Amino acid sequence: MQPTLLVMKFGGTNMGDSAAIRHSASLATRSLREGVKVVVVVSAMAGVTNQLLKLADAAQAGDIAAANDEIAAMRTRHFTAAQELGAAPDSAAVREIREMHETLRQAAYGVYLLRELTPRSRDLIVAFGERLSAPLMSLALEQGGQRARHLTGGEAGILTDTNFGNAKPLPGTYARVGDRLSGFLSAGVTPVVSGFMGETEKGAITTLGRGGTDFSATIIGKALHADEVWAWKDVDGVMSADPRVVKDARNIEVLSYGEVMELAYFGAKVLHPLAVTPLQDSGIPLRVKSAADPDFPGTLVQAAAHDESGHPVKAVTAIRNVSLVTVSGAGELGIPEVVSGVFNAISRENVTLLMVSQSSSMSNVSLAVPSSDAERAIRALRAGLPQELRVEEQSGVAVLAIVGSGMRGQKGVSAKLFKALALADVNILMISQGSSELNISVALDGAQVDDATRSVHAAFDLGGGEAAGV
Template identity: 85%
Template structure:
């Protein structure tokens, strides 16, 4: 597919597309292909597959005092990066290998500091976990140079991404966009491909921050907005966004277009498509995001744009599920009649920074039910118990949240009924129901053991395996 009409693209490569030397070489060839057609390209890279989790484990081992385990993991990681560099053509005394060696030494020192203090602050964790992207960027530069292109790798901070100090989930500051433009425009004018370490930025004082899990998507869209890119391309190992998890639903198909709102709902409800905030920088500027398959680069993938492409016959675009959910029920008739008590419940949850997946409240205000990730349940329960009053708090674990997403549901009657009928026919019991006022989603809490059969039943009920009718 010729990229005629595009003069500037930001291309993001995820972990599987950075998995080893062969994957990195293939990813570099995809960027080079557009460059050779006269398109300016900025490359944004994730860590090599599995490295982020490895770094989190290293940090935890050091905090627990197991420095031997941490050092073993660092040594294994160093070998993996050295091997990739050599396979990409770097000699043992090259600048790339020297840089990788120095970075591993800095990582070792940071981890040793955690071990000595037995304390892992959010700031230290960000410093450690960002090494994944810092180490993969030189490998991508190497691959591009081997293919005859000039490249320059930069950390997120060096590329101009300036964030607040919310370590672990940092947001870009308004001045970021101008800074990125200043830092990257010169490279592009000189015909050099900037290779940016995704997922990371820095504070005004130069401390390294990360943008939250999946934050490389966010880095790419921030850079896309700053440089007024024609499109941002997210390269994956699937055909873009699917109508359901293809491992669960055999006839799931590619969704060709989604609106920004639809893709945010899908990301929020567990579809591993994007960082939930990734489209926010694009919404202001109307820049489209295209999710493409690196194994089939000519397939157009999924286009994410401002306007939804509604097809009356298919009001729902996709069905997705969040597993490992806990429902927490708070009851106490007298006490909950007071609005301040409800407010104090949500205040308590906000203080411990818990994301609520669903909320349901009975009209008498004697019962509030909330759904949270099971990993957050203990913290949520502790926070709620501190509210005091005559409240009974119960947890039900082993739950999943199933959601249907599509802007075509807005104003169309009978969508929820179709979903509930499909679930009833599949003998799935609904524990809790929530519909967003935007009418972009309907979500239900169900027994976790039934989530696969529920997904298949709902997918079939909305005929999501059928190709949508093109809008006029």
């Protein structure tokens, strides 16, 4: 059935330069010419988010010259793209881009003067990537004969809490977005929304976490009751493994919301971990499509699982740069107050827990955390727990996970996983299985993760025959 309303998200690679932006605009235009209403949600140009983080850190460190050099390079890149997309030097688009770079320079200078980079200031600076790319997409659509209007996430109605850096939408967001964007659509204007960002009730800019443009798109999809949300990527869809590691990795035709959330959480970089949560109540499908092959159906993410007896596992994925933080002390950890103290300390520091395991003797508990968070986690644990307890770190770890709804109640899946790891001569440091039975995850030596991934992928025959889930 022909959709009547689509939300299309374009990632950084598909916004990399004027040619990529023009191609992305043509994908939206193709649906617009078929009478479909489209909302476009854009990421920053490829690499810009990292540049913004770099210049923010430079300003905090007192190196304002380095920060200004990054801003100058970004300004040249955005001006060049605008001109190549047909903007005149004195056009409104060029003036807007110039003004935003000046505001960015002032924000960086404020950080430099204070030598302080708060989460709120970081969000203000890093959101400039999407704020600068939206006018370029709007320009490309207009050059293709479409009427377009670009908006920040806040202007589009995305209202969030004040958890800067990892904000979540407030309940009133959906009505606001519907009210603000439906008028443009009714008037035949294509909204182009800066992804990854929203605003608080007081108007402060927030970001939704790395990769949050997916989340922006699904928030908008729910608000507008879209037929589908399309996430345009530089891959064919969600793959059975990282194709850079496993050469015969294949596209997965159908995934459930639960499966794709597990894959995203355990390291698959195709979608933001929370991207499907706005769609679950309304049952709106999400489709991951390849910008290089727009006629290929990609991966359909929907409410119902699509299982095949021969493929209880759909994919294998991994998180690298993990540390195991172990709290130990015989006779202490069995006390409920102590266990509570462990998790309270981690919660206060907003550290992501990837896995948790406790010994049967209750003498130790191990936490798998991103290595970037390990120092904060250890400091918090040592400050918040009795001195009798030891807190130790094992770095250089990775977490490997197999995901698939067909594992539920299926005998022999764990045995096959552990046999594959044994054949690859991989030592398992920690094991976890969710009660949903959608995944089994193991911690292992990070240096062995590629070999482990290839061995497990082959053991479950994920690269052979028809695509998994077909």
